[in-house]
Amino acid sequence: MTLAYAATLDRAEPEGAALPDRVLLKGNEAIAEAAIQAGCDAYFGYPITPQAELLEWMARRMPEEGRAFVQAESEIGAISMALGAAATGARVMVSTSSPGFSLMAEGMSYIAASELPVVLVNVMRGGPGLGSIAPAQADYLQAVKGHGHGDYRVPVLAPSSIAEAIAMVADAFEIAEHYRTPVIILADGIIGQAMEPVRPIYRNPPRLDDGWALSGADGRPPRVVRSLHLRPEDLEQHNLALAAKFRAISAAEVRWAGEALDDAELVIVAYGTAARVGRTALARARDAGLRVGLFRPISLWPFPSDALAEITRTVRAILVVELSAGQMVEDVRLAVEGRAPVLFHGRTGGMVPTPDEVVDALRSAWALTPDPDGGGR
Amino acid sequence: MTAMTAPTAEARPPRIVAARPDLLADRATHYCPGCGHGVIHRLVAEVLGELGLGPKTIAVAAVGCAVFAYDYLQVDFVEAQHGRAPAVATGVRRVRPDAFVLTYQGDGDLAAIGTAEIVHAAARGERITVVFVNNGIYGMTGGQMAPTSLLGQKTTSTPLGRDARTAGYPIPITEMLAIVPGTAYAARGSLASPAAIGKTKAMLRRAFEIQVAGGSFGIVEVLSNCPVGWGMTPVESIEHLSVVAETYPLGVIVDRARAAGKA
Numbered sequence: 001m002t003l004a005y006a007a008t009l010d011r012a013e014p015e016g017a018a019l020p021d022r023v024l025l026k027g028n029e030a031i032a033e034a035a036i037q038a039g040c041d042a043y044f045g046y047p048i049t050p051q052a053e054l055l056e057w058m059a060r061r062m063p064e065e066g067r068a069f070v071q072a073e074s075e076i077g078a079i080s081m082a083l084g085a086a087a088t089g090a091r092v093m094v095s096t097s098s099p100g101f102s103l104m105a106e107g108m109s110y111i112a113a114s115e116l117p118v119v120l121v122n123v124m125r126g127g128p129g130l131g132s133i134a135p136a137q138a139d140y141l142q143a144v145k146g147h148g149h150g151d152y153r154v155p156v157l158a159p160s161s162i163a164e165a166i167a168m169v170a171d172a173f174e175i176a177e178h179y180r181t182p183v184i185i186l187a188d189g190i191i192g193q194a195m196e197p198v199r200p201i202y203r204n205p206p207r208l209d210d211g212w213a214l215s216g217a218d219g220r221p222p223r224v225v226r227s228l229h230l231r232p233e234d235l236e237q238h239n240l241a242l243a244a245k246f247r248a249i250s251a252a253e254v255r256w257a258g259e260a261l262d263d264a265e266l267v268i269v270a271y272g273t274a275a276r277v278g279r280t281a282l283a284r285a286r287d288a289g290l291r292v293g294l295f296r297p298i299s300l301w302p303f304p305s306d307a308l309a310e311i312t313r314t315v316r317a318i319l320v321v322e323l324s325a326g327q328m329v330e331d332v333r334l335a336v337e338g339r340a341p342v343l344f345h346g347r348t349g350g351m352v353p354t355p356d357e358v359v360d361a362l363r364s365a366w367a368l369t370p371d372p373d374g375g376g377r
Numbered sequence: 378m379t380a381m382t383a384p385t386a387e388a389r390p391p392r393i394v395a396a397r398p399d400l401l402a403d404r405a406t407h408y409c410p411g412c413g414h415g416v417i418h419r420l421v422a423e424v425l426g427e428l429g430l431g432p433k434t435i436a437v438a439a440v441g442c443a444v445f446a447y448d449y450l451q452v453d454f455v456e457a458q459h460g461r462a463p464a465v466a467t468g469v470r471r472v473r474p475d476a477f478v479l480t481y482q483g484d485g486d487l488a489a490i491g492t493a494e495i496v497h498a499a500a501r502g503e504r505i506t507v508v509f510v511n512n513g514i515y516g517m518t519g520g521q522m523a524p525t526s527l528l529g530q531k532t533t534s535t536p537l538g539r540d541a542r543t544a545g546y547p548i549p550i551t552e553m554l555a556i557v558p559g560t561a562y563a564a565r566g567s568l569a570s571p572a573a574i575g576k577t578k579a580m581l582r583r584a585f586e587i588q589v590a591g592g593s594f595g596i597v598e599v600l601s602n603c604p605v606g607w608g609m610t611p612v613e614s615i616e617h618l619s620v621v622a623e624t625y626p627l628g629v630i631v632d633r634a635r636a637a638g639k640a
Contacts, residue, residue: 041472042468042471042472044468068471068472070467070471070501072464072497073464073493073494073496073497074493076461076464076493076494077461077464077467077493077494077497078464080457080458080461080464080465080467080468080494081464081465081467081468081471082468083455083457083458083461083465083468084437084455084457084464084465084466084467084468084469084470085468085469085471085472086468087435087455087465087468087469088435088469088472088473088476090472092468106458107458107461110456110457110458114455114456214435214453214454214455214469215435215453215473215476216432216433216434216435216452216453216476216477217431217432217434217451217452217453218432218433219432222447222451222452222453222454223453223454224438224447224453224454224455224456225454225455225456226438226447226454226455226456227456228444228456
């Protein structure tokens with residue numbers, strides 16, 4: 001299931017003769033159309049900035065395709081509709097932004113417990129509370145460490161470009177259906193709102209056997225999709241089975257991309273829009289003579305801990321860049337386990353760090369940290 | 378002379394006056410002695426069976442004592458979060474146009490935590506049928522006040538009786554839903570007597586037939602009992618249903634399908 005991301009990471013033109021024309025696409029609309037092209041049967045949503053164009057695109061396109069679209073009464077309603085549709089084996093997407101993601105937390109717990117495939121897109125904005133409508137990465141901990149209650153995990157994928165977001169939608173459906181789990185696409189307001197020229201390459205993953213799904217007990221015993229296991233002995237067995245699934249996902253679905261890591265002494269770790277900023281900062285820092293690399297987690301859960309640990313074995317320092325006051329940095333520190341200093345630069349509340357800010361942070365890191373070889377390179 | 382002999386038992390064909398419906402599982406109940414859920418399960422199973430709907434039914438189980446409806450009703454089931462059954466049913470309906478979609482919800486579930494979901498399912502005119510069991514109490518959690526509890530009713534969270542000044546009034550949610558144009562059918566029955574049970578069954582049948590005919594949202598509220606939660610014997614609790622009906626009048630509240638001549 002592990003898929004190549006090199007083309008989308010580098011935004012290089014894919015090889016091949018029959019490429020689609022290059023078009024200017026807005027992130028929210030590109031994600032929506034990618035879902036339609038991926039065979040999404042049903043979409044449920046509720047208006048919230050900065051993801052409203054995704055819902056609006058679906059409102060127009062899903063009926064054209066004869067598929068289901070409902071503007072729900074709330075995000076709670078939307079995720080509940082997703083639960084019902086997914087229980088019948090349908091390919092289902094919901095989308096929201098941060099405050100709505102909180103409301104979907106309840107449903108995510110039940111969907112994970114009931115082992116249903118649903119793709120949830122969270123186009124993050126500034127928080128906490130009503131916060132702002134500007135881009136942020138403030139929901140990392142919520143998405144990665146647990147939205148709803150209970151003993152479960154959910155794969156989280158973070159696109160760093162619109163082309164990657166398009167590819168990621170099909171991947172997300174595939175992971176969701178292969179493991180029968182919800183999957184979160186964790187985008188931010190810039191990915192959702194920005195327009196980029198892309199050659200959209202859509203993919204409709206093959207349907208898997210849904211011998212578990214509800215269709216009416218016609219000539220077979222009734223099926224029950226449930227999350228209640230009142231006997232602790234039963235729930236423990238259920239949770240252990242879930243845990244085994246999470247281990248399988250951890251082993252097979254780790255995704256990350258690297259850039260200029262071979263000789264890097266300082267490594268920027270950033271995802272999504274922060275990685276785009278980091279890429280520009282990397283180029284400027286290299287021009288200034290700093291040997292900087294970029295490590296970009298694509299799957300935030302499972303976090304690419306082993307790869308990051310291996311890469312950071314020989315570096316002077318790690319600089320984590322986020323559109324938050326510091327969230328993913330906790331997972332980076334867990335992965336690095338003290339082998340290198342882990343520094344942080346972030347902007348929060350809807351502010352975005354500039355490349356020059358990141359370069360300054362890299363210079364400080366260079367000055368503050370000893371050469372790992374002890375020499376004066 | 379021909380001797381007249383009494384007919385023997387062997388000669389008389391058996392006449393079954395009552396049997397377990399095919400769609401009701403043959404198993405011991407988890408419900409408390411005297412609880413009305415068993416009767417309502419039976420009515421649902423009978424009507425589904427009589428209309429031949431079992432093989433195409435996808436039902437939604439709601440949180441409360443009757444979450445285990447799937448242990449008895451032999452149809453496909455999905456279990457909803459507390460209060461969300463109408464939204465879950467909406468999801469089922471929109472991708473399974475040929476299914477018969479049913480929710481089975483209690484009054485805490487439907488009339489408190491689930492008010493947004495039930496109101497908007499009705500407002501959208503979702504082609505689903507809601508079986509709404511109103512026993513005026515949170516049974517599963519130990520007998521706390523429900524939004525439907527009667528004024529003065531003693532519960533574990535209104536130990537001195539429900540006082541409107543602090544705990545508000547019983548909510549006539551089925552009448553509220555009946556106002557919405559998307560509601561094709563709304564009715565309230567009771568388990569107070571065999572005759573009332575018969576009328577309730579007719580309401581369920583009518584509601585199910587409307588959905589099969591393509592009609593929009595339908596709800597049948599059933600005034601049921603909770604002997605344990607009410608602190609009564611089963612017989613006392615059944616007798617008490619006539620008191621409950623003073624707050625919640627019985628009958629068909631709206632039948633827009635009939636008014637429109639569609640079904």
